[in-house]
Amino acid sequence: MERLVRLVREVSTAGEVSTTGAAVIARLGRLGGQRITDLARAEGVSQPAMTQLVNRLEGDGLVRRAADSADRRGVLVETTDRGREVIDARRTQRAEALEAALGRLDATDRAAIAAALPALDRLVDAVLDS
Amino acid sequence: MERLVRLVREVSTAGEVSTTGAAVIARLGRLGGQRITDLARAEGVSQPAMTQLVNRLEGDGLVRRAADSADRRGVLVETTDRGREVIDARRTQRAEALEAALGRLDATDRAAIAAALPALDRLVDAVLDS
């Protein structure tokens, strides 16, 4: 059960962008332009951390800063096409890996996992609310 | 489902020691003295990373370096009493948090999760083998 540590680290550090970076791009894809402060709060990191992350993502051409017409202090961070591509590729790659791993289990195990998914989702919510 | 990122980070960075550090101490508690190289391989990090981790853990008084009588190049890393205490405390704290989260779910969800645990364990194995 402690091997979970390795799994988490390997999954977290693999790929072109960090997990937080991926979460940010995915969020921008879902909700459109967001401000730095809101992104920081949504991902549970400090505002400077989000500024730096956006700097890196912008340097990689995955997001873009746009002026906020309503508030000249703020910026609106948006995804680029390349950002969307990278996220999509990451998602499908992850999905394929998961599919392959599930394929190595027997049908009983797969059914048990499928049946527990909604409950696990709620469990994550419960843990985060504390 | 992307909130999992936050959960992973919060769980990983909380506490007195890093996840890898905790895994190392737990392993030492289970198996006794281990060499740096073996610890590095077991946790999937490089040998220098393990050297540095052991330095930090030793500085915190959680592990101890002992000479290996059979091979004067190597060291045997052992846990201290304090190391065991910290790990135990971490474990019970984690268990309580999980218990509390589970308590906020209904019985159906808890049953589904319990039923899926062995399958999830095997799934982790399958993912790590790739």
Next chain:
DNA sequence: CACGATACATAAGCGTGTTATGTTGTTCGG
């Protein structure tokens, strides 16, 4: 016995986070 292999340490650098602080723009009460 010398030479390659092994075990560990050290050095330098990167990525991601933190707190503290500065700069600029907004808002609101006297």
Next chain:
DNA sequence: CCGAACAACATAACACGCTTATGTATCGTG
């Protein structure tokens, strides 16, 4: 309507945990 408080973002300085490259003993073997 103007100055003080507040807000949004950037910058600086630092910590931590990882990496690769390299150095230094020690071991084992042809």
